[in-house]
Amino acid sequence: MGNLGITEILLIGLALLLFFGPSRLPELGKSLGKGIQEFKKAGKELTEAVSEEVRNERK
Template identity: 55%
Template sequence: MFGKLGAPELILILVIALVVFGPSKLPEIGKALGKGIREFKSHTSEITSGVKGEAEKKESDK
């Protein structure tokens, strides 16, 4: 039910954001959101590679 966002939902969210924040703030908000997502992906990949490395190390010790 809440898993997928289609084009109409995204357009509605964009229109509401435009009304609430105004056209001058939207690029700043988009940039900050993109930076946050990029950092989140980076940290999750670091954690994933660390866990995989520990698992491989544990397997090789057996």
């Protein structure tokens, strides 16, 4: 997680809990997970497309 330590992660979690409340945290976590998954999928597709173009240029 980069340069974040346990203390920083706990402070961020506490701030989120205070700001959004305990009922919204699971929903936010699920949305964040889906967003990260879509971002990784798009990055993988972009990498594959560029690799394919490079292979086609070499032929």
